[in-house]
Amino acid sequence: MMEEDMKEILYTKEEVAARIRAMGEQLTKDYAGELPMVVGVLRGSFIFMADLVRSIQTPLELDFVAASSYGSWAVSTGKVEMRLDLEKEIMGRHVLLVEDILDTGRTLSKLVEELKKRHPASLKLCVLLDKPERRVTEIEADYVGFTVPDEFVVGCGLDFNQKYRQLPYIGILKPSIYE
Ligand code: 5GP
Ligand code: MG
Secondary structure, rough: OOOHHHHEEEHHHHHHHHHHHHHHHHHHHHHHOOOOEEEEEEOHHHHHHHHHHOOOOOOOOEEEEEEEEEEOOOOOOEEEEEEEEEOOOOOOOOEEEEEEEEOOOOHHHHHHHHOOOOOEEEEEEEEEEEEEEHHHOOOOOOEEEEEEEOOOOOEEOOOOOOOOOOOOOEEOHHHHHHO
């Protein structure tokens, strides 16, 4: 079982579900009457995004972008590019960018820079996890599910070599798995 590969479970399935529901309630209030464009960053955000939008009670539209970064998680080169673009224009729209984790901040900094050029009415960031200790760019999320320590986590969309994304909890992977 995949659970054997975990050093520790940081947040259980129930804790994650409850936190996402609470975030959805907050977003429902904050975006009431605004028809936000909720933009997920593929692939890591897809599970969080699916749970999040089902907890938002006000009308919204969905789209996705993808970013590619060169180098591995451990040895990031810092070069990030948008690899899949939005289908629709976002000028004048309220955009909520949804990502699995804000780590060094390079990915979201680049995406925010690209999207701001298109003059959205507003652009906010919503992440399931925030790992502030690793930040190298000046960026903070407007909505954060959980703040996590500087450890490699998986589950709820977060992978290691494309695996473990389907785990319904957030776990710290045993270093022996990736070393
Ligand atoms: P950034 O460093 O640009 O903020 O984050 C880039 C990407 O690195 C995230 O979208 C995520 O895919 C990956 N990442 C960062 N920290 C972790 C982690 O602890 N676990 C996993 N699975 N991916 C991570
Ligand atoms: Mg990612």
